[in-house]
Amino acid sequence: MGLLFRLAELLVVIVPLIGVLYAGFKAFSSYARRVGEAPASPAPEKTSEFDRPAGGDDAARWRAIARAVGAHEGTDARWLEYELDTAKLLDFPVMTDMREPLTMGFHKAKLRAEFHKPPRAEDLLDDPEAARQYLDAVEHYVTAFDAAEAEAVRRRRADFSRDEQQRIARAQNLLRLAADAAATPQERERAYGLARQELEGLIVLPDSTRAAIERGIAGEIDK
Template sequence: MGGIWNAIGDYWWLIFVVGGSVGGVTRGIGAWNERRAQRRLERYRIKQEASVARAEAESRGRVDSAAVQAELAAAAAEHERTDETWFAYETDLATLLDYPMLVDLREPLTETFHRDRSRAELLRPAPDSTDQGAVRSYRDAVHAYSTSLAVAEQEAKRRRRNDFSPVEQERLARAQRLLALAMNDAASGEERRQAYARARSELDGLIALPTAGAAALERRVQAAIEAG
């Protein structure tokens, strides 16, 4: 026993070396734990920020989609109103002859209106579209169509038949009366057929009737002939 204590006495300085090493290890472990805790907190913070950013982006996406849909609905409504204005002329051929400029494609205003009409229809997106670029292109095309029709309509009403010679104006007037007869349900089928054929003859070389309106009238005349 005395030998052990003598040995310890000879190496007493190791206590400070070992103690210092243990203390260093303890401090190192503490620092590592602290860094690990900080990294965990940093990962949690990043994850929370990402979640918040994702939620904000989704919210903006919902708001943007709703705004695009509202813009599309407004453009579609304007498109429908403009179509109705034109269809009122297109399907009432007798009235259209009061304003023949609307179907005279030699007129720049008329050509522009018909081109804008085709473009607006071509660019019409699907009803559920949320493509902002496509919707805005459609909106602009519809606005151009509406504007060009209004300008052409105003000019056609101002000019009426004045661009035609007196002889041509007489032909337009006769064609107008004949078309009114062709659309008269009280007339016989044969009367309506003859009136329509004579009206087309009067208009030949002057103006071209709108395809849709002419086709609809031809169907009415044919139905009247078959019924008679």
């Protein structure tokens, strides 16, 4: 009998405790279910200076656009130096070697920046998305050009054999003569032809470089 009374007393203590635990479990399950079913709070949208209200921020937007246009034109000018100075171009042949990933990347980035450049910079003030695309394109263009130029300076003509480097050096001298207004048209034309022979299979001159030299020679012949 004593054992039965002890079991009964134990049940009196345990049953209420079980009830409390069960109630707590149900409450927690209900809370968890509500949390799971509740719609997630939308993440805050990313903002940029082009998403901010108009007014005082117009000046900041315009400064960003003006900086991008300046960086774009500045990088174009840096590339133009290579196209106009054939001696420099031949000192750093990687800059025209389209087999090089960095060189190819730079030219692709250049085209992208030109594509996104508006006829008037002011047009970007009223078009935040177009402005963002242009700024991103210019940043990529400048970065890609810097990388290609750094690689070209690092390698210079190291990828060419001694004989090939001598051919490039001869081509440099010949191209200087081809661009020399003091030389006769015949001398310039012959020098240009010999320079192209020296560079055959080594370096491809940009179209604009070849066109400038050929126009200069043709202009002297027509005089």
